Amino acid sequence: MKPVTVDVVLPCLNEAEALPWVLARIPAGWRAVVVDNGSDDGSAALARDLGATVVRESRRGFGAACHAGLLAAEADIVCFCDCDASLDPGLLAEFATTVADGGADLVLGRRRPRGRGAWPAHARAGNLALAHMLRRRTGLRLHDLGPMRAARREALLALELTDRRSGYPLQMVVRAADAGWRVREVDVPYLPRAGKSKVTGTWRGTWQAVRDMSRVLAEPPVGRAAPMSGRRP
Structure with a gap:
């Protein structure tokens, strides 16, 4: 059988401090x-020097960066990970194996804080509220x-994702x-990030994220997209 290939999408906005640690763990x-989302700290050049493929996305937004990476991906399986050294991309090996073996169609990391300041109270509160709404919705x-x-x-492309924030x-x-995908959640250590958060580092950023996500939860269901898990009949 042809070996399964994997690409890791790393949305990046001024993460030069974290990039060496992150890329060393791929x-x-x-x-x-x-995916460089407008960095002015040399992140793009550093990532390229460290062996990464660099994609530029001029439209600001976490979703814009993630989707640009998905469109640039060529592998069978695509992983996503923050580029701020709060999460170890080496842990994605288990995720990709689960998807490749047909154990799940989508594997998510449940963050477990490690260390002081890893997950500010306001960011955690917003996440808990949204997770509750997500459980009710899905x-x-x-x-x-x-x-x-x-x-x-x-399968991800077939979902036709439209949010860019x-x-x-x-x-x-x-x-x-x-779409009826089988979704699995796996515990992962969540470390204090390198540098300052662009989204949930402040109450304002957290509120904006909650507002963006609340709009998504209010969307009506769309057509079913097959997971294309590769399972044998």
């Missing part, structure tokens, strides 16, 4: 796709909207649930 043989027993995840590229990861889960 599993061997995988391709790191760093019936999935999820506890986190974590940015670490893995699924098959073609903070609601992108939530829309992915909602549309996957509507």
Whole structure:
């Protein structure tokens, strides 16, 4: 059988401090796709020097960066991970194996804080509220909207995701649930990030993220997108 290939999408906005740590932990043989979302700290050049594929996305927004990475991906399986050293991309090996073996169609990382300041109270409160609304909307027993995840590229493209702001990861889960995907949640350590958060580092940023995601939850269900899990009949 042809070996399964994996690309890791890393949305990046001024993460030069974290990039060496993150890219050093990409599993061997995988391709790191760093999506530069307007950095002015040399992140793009550094990522390229460290061996990553660099994609530029001029439209600001977490979803815009993630989707640009998905469109640039070529592998069978696409993983997503924050590029701020709060999550170890090496843990994605288990995620990708689960998807490749047909154990799940979408694997999500449930963040478990490690260390002082890893997850500010306001960000955690917003996440808990959204996770509760997500459970009511989809019936999935999820506890986190974590940015670490893995699924098959073609199936993700078939979801036709439209959000280009903070609601992108939530829309992915909602549309996957509507399509009948099997979603699994796995605990992952959540470390204090390098540098300052661009989204949930402040109450204002958290509120904006909650507002973006609330709009996603209010969307009506769309047509079913097959998970294309590769399972044998």
